[in-house]
Amino acid sequence: MKRYLLSTVLLLPIPLASAVEILRWERLPLAVPLQVGQERVVFIDRNVRIGLPASLQGKLRVQSAGGALYLLASESIAPSRLQLQDADDGTLILLDIAAEPAKAGQPALEAVKIVEAERPAPRDTVEASAPRPAPPTPLPVALTRYAAQNLYAPLRTVEAVPGLGAVPLPGDLNLDSLLPELTLSYRALAAWRLEDLWVTAIRLRNRSLRWIELDPRRLQGDFVSATFQHPDLGPKGDATDTTVLYLVTRGRGLAGALLPAISPVDAALNLPRSSSDEE
Structure with missing residues (x-):
């Protein structure tokens, strides 16, 4: 099973002083060849997370600084794929890399800048100004699915949701x-937000020694929807004692939708004192 190490980097455009190869992202993997021992720079105007195959550990160094990715291969690398995921909307950009020793007299590879493919303009002003059709999937469902995929699914399977951050x-x-x-x-x-909806992922762990059935109707708070990753929890210490709860709220984050915590009250404190107590 392949494992990926994730890191978050903020990549911003910076002035380019030397020749740069322009690659357009059109949902097809972009080839970025490398030369062993020579660093290659990749510019991209996105806030991305990097999926690095475990097989490249010790072979490929990946660094970020000043709005660029710096890729340095220390030895030959067979064709491999890096995944760059937009941290705001989940969009994936795929880089196919391979590293070989430079041949005698071969110049260093130039830097790469990744740009988005141009989108077609609206056919006419009437179509451009027309209201967007309602999404086929209800927003609470789309939010919950996105949150679950981010926690449980591989990066390549996460569906992009425009406007979600x-x-x-x-x-x-x-x-x-x-x-x-x-x-x-x-x-x-x-937690993530889309328009006026928030979704928060919460890990639940059973601290008792009995099975617990999870019923969203028992939840206390003002929620648009609530979804458990699993229908029940096993006893403490069992592999099934943990799950995730996804809560969707409207107009505010989770903190504003929770009920205030109530401290236990000792009813005996309000009882009248007897004459024997006074003595």
């Missing part, structure tokens, strides 16, 4: 009020 999680998010009657631990993993 990752959002930061509050550092003081208290999730204990979600399912207060169940013995669970919670951890917020990630």
Whole structure:
């Protein structure tokens, strides 16, 4: 099974002082050959994550700085594929690389700049100004599917969702009020936003020694939709004791949709004191 190491880099356009090879991304893999021991620069105007096959560990160095990727092969590399995933909308760009020793007198390879293929202009102003048809998939469903694919699926299978972007999680998010009657631990993993909808992925772990059935109707809070990755949780310590919950909220992030945590109250504190107590 191939494993990929993911890193996040912010790539911005910078002035190019030397010759640059322009490659247009048209959803077909882009060939970027390398020469052993010679660094090649790749420019791309996207905030991307890099999927690097485990087989390239120790053979290919990948660095980022000043809006560029720097690829340096330390030995020959058979044809391999790198995956660049847009961190905002999930779009993938595929690079096919291979490295060979440079031949005598062969010049160094020039830098590469990746640009998007031009999109066709609207046929007329009437069509351009017409409202967009409603998406075939309801937005809460699209958000939930995107979140699940990001956590469980390989990068190449993640479906791009235009306009969707990752959002930061509050550092003081208290999730204990979600399912207060169940013995669970919670951890917020990630969140994304599309228009006025947010989706937050939360890891649930069973801390009891019994099976727990997960019912979205038990959730406490103001949610548009709630989806569990699995229908139940196994006992603590079992391989099935953990799952992920996807909560979709409207107009605000998860923190604004949770119910306030209620501290337990000792009813005896409000009872009138007896004469014996006063003595």
